[in-house]
Amino acid sequence: MEQRLFAGDTSLNVGLAEVSDTEWQDLIADDAPIPEEQAAEASYMRRRRGLLKRALSQLTTCERVIVRARRLDKDRVRQIENEALNKRRAALGRPSGGPLGGQRGRRAALAAG
Secondary structure, three states: OHHHHHOOOOOOOOEOOOOOOOEHHHHOOOOOOOHHHHHHHHHHHHHHHHHHHHHHHOOOHHHHHHHHHOOOOHHHHHHHHHHHHHHHHHHHOOOOOHHHOOHHHHHHHHHHO
């Protein structure tokens, strides 16, 4: 180990053998996709986006909104839904009852009354 630490640096362009064109750098694994795979993936994604765009164009505006909302995290969708329900309740003059709607508020009013 000590010999490795104190040895001089060696280029990766050095050949492995005198009679071979192979260099050390040729043996380093590259996990990146090759250009052909990148081109195929890009082509696939373009086609997929086109199909999705065409499918979405067949939906009504309401249906498109719902489909796009489903791409959000479920917790975020639930949060947006609760905010919308609370705004609706506030506009109607009802107390905010949390995720159960106005039920909790009505129960409290009945119990107190």
